[in-house]
Amino acid sequence: MSALIFELKDTPGQRLDLSPLVPARLAGMSRKDIEAVSIGTTRETLTVGDAFKVKGKDAQNIHFVGTDERCDKIGAELEGGAIFVDGDAGASLGARMKSGKIGVTGSAGVLAAASMAGGEITIRRNVGAQACGVALGETMGMKGGFVTVGGDTGALLGERMRRGPRGRRRQGGRLCRRPHDCRHARAQRGAGRYAGYGNRRGSLIFMEKPKDILPTFSDCGVMEFDYLRLLEKWLRDQDIRIRLGDRARRLMGDMAVLGKGEMLILA
Amino acid sequence: MRGEEAELDSALERAADLLDRARFPVFGGLLTDIGGAAAALSLAEKLGGVIDHAASAGLMRASKVMRETGGTPASFGEIRNRADTVVVIGKAPLARDPDLVEKLFPAKPGLPRPGDNKRELILLGADKAKTPKHVSATAVDSRASLPELVALLAASLREGRFDLRDTALRAKIDAAAARLRKSAFAVFVYDPAEIEEPVMHTVLEMVRHLVLTTRAAILSMAAPGNGDGVNLCSTWTCGLPIRTSFAGDVPQHDAWAYDTDRLLKSAEADALVWIDALAGDTAARPKGAAAIVLSANPTRAAKDDIVIEVASAAADHDAALFLPPLSGIGMVKAGKADKGKPTVAAVLTRIAELIDERRAA
Amino acid sequence: MLIELRGGRIIDPANNRDSVGDLFIEDGRIVAAPEGRTPDEVYDIRGKIVMAGAIDVHSHIAGSNVTLGRQLMPELPALAAQDGQPIAPSPASWGAYATGIRYAEMGYTTVIEPAMIPTHAIEAQIALAAIPIIDVAGLVILGNDDYTLELLRDGRGGGDELKDYVAWTLHHSKALGLKVINAGGSEASSSTTANSVSTTRCRTTACHPAPSSRRCRTRWPVSACRIRPMFTATISASPATWRLRSPRSRRRKACPFTSPTSSSTGMATAAIAASHPARRVSWRR
Numbered sequence: 001m002s003a004l005i006f007e008l009k010d011t012p013g014q015r016l017d018l019s020p021l022v023p024a025r026l027a028g029m030s031r032k033d034i035e036a037v038s039i040g041t042t043r044e045t046l047t048v049g050d051a052f053k054v055k056g057k058d059a060q061n062i063h064f065v066g067t068d069e070r071c072d073k074i075g076a077e078l079e080g081g082a083i084f085v086d087g088d089a090g091a092s093l094g095a096r097m098k099s100g101k102i103g104v105t106g107s108a109g110v111l112a113a114a115s116m117a118g119g120e121i122t123i124r125r126n127v128g129a130q131a132c133g134v135a136l137g138e139t140m141g142m143k144g145g146f147v148t149v150g151g152d153t154g155a156l157l158g159e160r161m162r163r164g165p166r167g168r169r170r171q172g173g174r175l176c177r178r179p180h181d182c183r184h185a186r187a188q189r190g191a192g193r194y195a196g197y198g199n200r201r202g203s204l205i206f207m208e209k210p211k212d213i214l215p216t217f218s219d220c221g222v223m224e225f226d227y228l229r230l231l232e233k234w235l236r237d238q239d240i241r242i243r244l245g246d247r248a249r250r251l252m253g254d255m256a257v258l259g260k261g262e263m264l265i266l267a
Numbered sequence: 268m269r270g271e272e273a274e275l276d277s278a279l280e281r282a283a284d285l286l287d288r289a290r291f292p293v294f295g296g297l298l299t300d301i302g303g304a305a306a307a308l309s310l311a312e313k314l315g316g317v318i319d320h321a322a323s324a325g326l327m328r329a330s331k332v333m334r335e336t337g338g339t340p341a342s343f344g345e346i347r348n349r350a351d352t353v354v355v356i357g358k359a360p361l362a363r364d365p366d367l368v369e370k371l372f373p374a375k376p377g378l379p380r381p382g383d384n385k386r387e388l389i390l391l392g393a394d395k396a397k398t399p400k401h402v403s404a405t406a407v408d409s410r411a412s413l414p415e416l417v418a419l420l421a422a423s424l425r426e427g428r429f430d431l432r433d434t435a436l437r438a439k440i441d442a443a444a445a446r447l448r449k450s451a452f453a454v455f456v457y458d459p460a461e462i463e464e465p466v467m468h469t470v471l472e473m474v475r476h477l478v479l480t481t482r483a484a485i486l487s488m489a490a491p492g493n494g495d496g497v498n499l500c501s502t503w504t505c506g507l508p509i510r511t512s513f514a515g516d517v518p519q520h521d522a523w524a525y526d527t528d529r530l531l532k533s534a535e536a537d538a539l540v541w542i543d544a545l546a547g548d549t550a551a552r553p554k555g556a557a558a559i560v561l562s563a564n565p566t567r568a569a570k571d572d573i574v575i576e577v578a579s580a581a582a583d584h585d586a587a588l589f590l591p592p593l594s595g596i597g598m599v600k601a602g603k604a605d606k607g608k609p610t611v612a613a614v615l616t617r618i619a620e621l622i623d624e625r626r627a628a
Numbered sequence: 629m630l631i632e633l634r635g636g637r638i639i640d641p642a643n644n645r646d647s648v649g650d651l652f653i654e655d656g657r658i659v660a661a662p663e664g665r666t667p668d669e670v671y672d673i674r675g676k677i678v679m680a681g682a683i684d685v686h687s688h689i690a691g692s693n694v695t696l697g698r699q700l701m702p703e704l705p706a707l708a709a710q711d712g713q714p715i716a717p718s719p720a721s722w723g724a725y726a727t728g729i730r731y732a733e734m735g736y737t738t739v740i741e742p743a744m745i746p747t748h749a750i751e752a753q754i755a756l757a758a759i760p761i762i763d764v765a766g767l768v769i770l771g772n773d774d775y776t777l778e779l780l781r782d783g784r785g786g787g788d789e790l791k792d793y794v795a796w797t798l799h800h801s802k803a804l805g806l807k808v809i810n811a812g813g814s815e816a817s818s819s820t821t822a823n824s825v826s827t828t829r830c831r832t833t834a835c836h837p838a839p840s841s842r843r844c845r846t847r848w849p850v851s852a853c854r855i856r857p858m859f860t861a862t863i864s865a866s867p868a869t870w871r872l873r874s875p876r877s878r879r880r881k882a883c884p885f886t887s888p889t890s891s892s893t894g895m896a897t898a899a900i901a902a903s904h905p906a907r908r909v910s911w912r913r
Contacts (some may be wrong), residue, residue, distance in 0.1 A: 043315035137703035255427035506719030517718035
């Protein structure tokens, strides 16, 4: 069965709310019914058929083609199935998702993976501010799942994050996260100011020393971590090849709050 | 409109035409009283538009932190009368209210307060140049940024282990933290427009740490332009703060999406109602989209705007506004009532009636 | 204008009536069936019930505390709807507009907000005015404010001053009546923040040893404060019991807030202690 494909016709005149276009809600719907689904965000009604050319059938395997930064809430509250975005995604990509897979060839907007509970998101290029942060109506950020970002992230990455590994290749923005009870690691090359601000638990792994390290992260010295070798192997199993080595400088923090977390800067 | 004033009725008709045709209007500025805010909310709901306030940035941060972890606010009066340690964070509180220290530290004490400590002011990230003489103040200031200073104070308060090369700063931070631990009632004052959410959370963590053994609270500075008043009005009307859209079946709040500047720049909004009608305050109309400007200062409009001169709240008519000393909404009597100019509420209500007529036809 | 409600089931227990019939209204009052006059408006209400509108004397519908609740949890109506409550899963479901509609749907014609704080009465009245259809009013809270407590403490509770103050407050807050919530209770034991037992009790210096002593500020461990709610109720009930329960109260006199005028039921509520501005009083004895 061929994937269910939504090809964006033109840049929409309004932002689109694509949250109805998930496998759970489209299963069993006819092409005509799908095209009638309302996805506008203004009083000027806009349906799927107005904005997209719809092809294919398999609602468990959805492709968006040619989407841009006005296409919001792709995969929001996703529970199973796969969504592939050949283009950019707007705000709240995969927000509150529970399971399933989302892949984006381009970039995603703000609040990507906000309050995500499970599943996987891979974004080849950049994400906006507050990725893995707090969706409206929630009190916590990302609490499960796995997110990989190939490019840059914006400010406040991982705000109030609880769990879920997050790998990021390049530059991060300011005030990286305030995780609550985060157990998993992430590999980051470079970060903006004050990475780990308000960090209570969890590990932040940097491949390069971040600038403006908070003075409330206590330097514990360089140590060997078997855990890094295990993490490297596990990442390789997820198709992420990063050399982590086995030595890192450990900084404990954020001592301004609970401070049972750490920052590992690979030596 | 070529920058000339039109007759009020003609302007109202043109305004109704513009809004009736608009796909996604945004009501911005909202420098007005509670009555004006309520009328704007009602019209936005009728049209499926967005409401936003010029001082939203700080309001949105405070709102977000409150939803995530709540807060421990103390009323202005309670702080003035009972707090023995006041930590003013950053420069914005005193910039916003230069008399703030005088208000919080009255020269003659009012009501009795807990504990025996002499009242003390700690300025974190600001200098004490203009502190009144009768106030015992210490400034903890350095080249360190404000987020760092807050983190350092919090770490020292918890007596966590951390290193700081700047020994002079370390000494000041430790002294401030020691004072906080000894306080009977410590209060942290900050402006949400100046510090970001993670920093606010760290301040709240300090409060949580202190209340294990003593009393502590925060004072979040009120937004300019009756921002808090408008925000409260929105909340009690539709359950959501400003930066809310009424386009859908239910109102939707989105601090990022429903930002006036962003909506205009991206051309997602195709009409703007800019309200700038509050005594002693003003905000420039942002560029973009056809606009209806309700202003007590008509000269501030752009050339093609539909300009409607309105009364200035609290100057030309009595107004219900958020008053920081009350930590709530109060009534302000007009300086000299000018019944000649229509109020924001009257104008918006009339525009709504004209739109209803067009839609009934 | 004469209005007829035709064919409804009229339930009027006060007049021993439960039967289908017609009801006539003129100038805002129910009148007897008029002879030879045609009603100006007729409403066919067959199959519907006509009854006296219900009055909810205690429902938090407006005011600073209610708005605070909406600020803290805009998602609450959605959670309630998920739980099976018959409301729309929208934050607007507990806004002013929806409140009036829903109460009217349930047959209420009057709802009273029971917790208007004097300094926030204007905010409460404006928010009440935003509620459509139903009649609304508020009860204003006194008894946790400094001025009232000061009068009680100084033994001036029986005089005109307190009566004048209460009357003034009722009049200026446009309240329907007075609300007293464990007067003095929260001041005696704790304040709005958790574990502040020590500091507010310090203010009752009549109960404490010399003010210069650091022992004034009792430092309660977290566990002790878990029993605070019980402590509060006990204070109000009987000074003797309070003395007995307080672990460090050996030298304390009776709590001055257990005067007969204070309320003796209920837990301390999170009332914002509205300070009476610029009152200079000699507190320490």
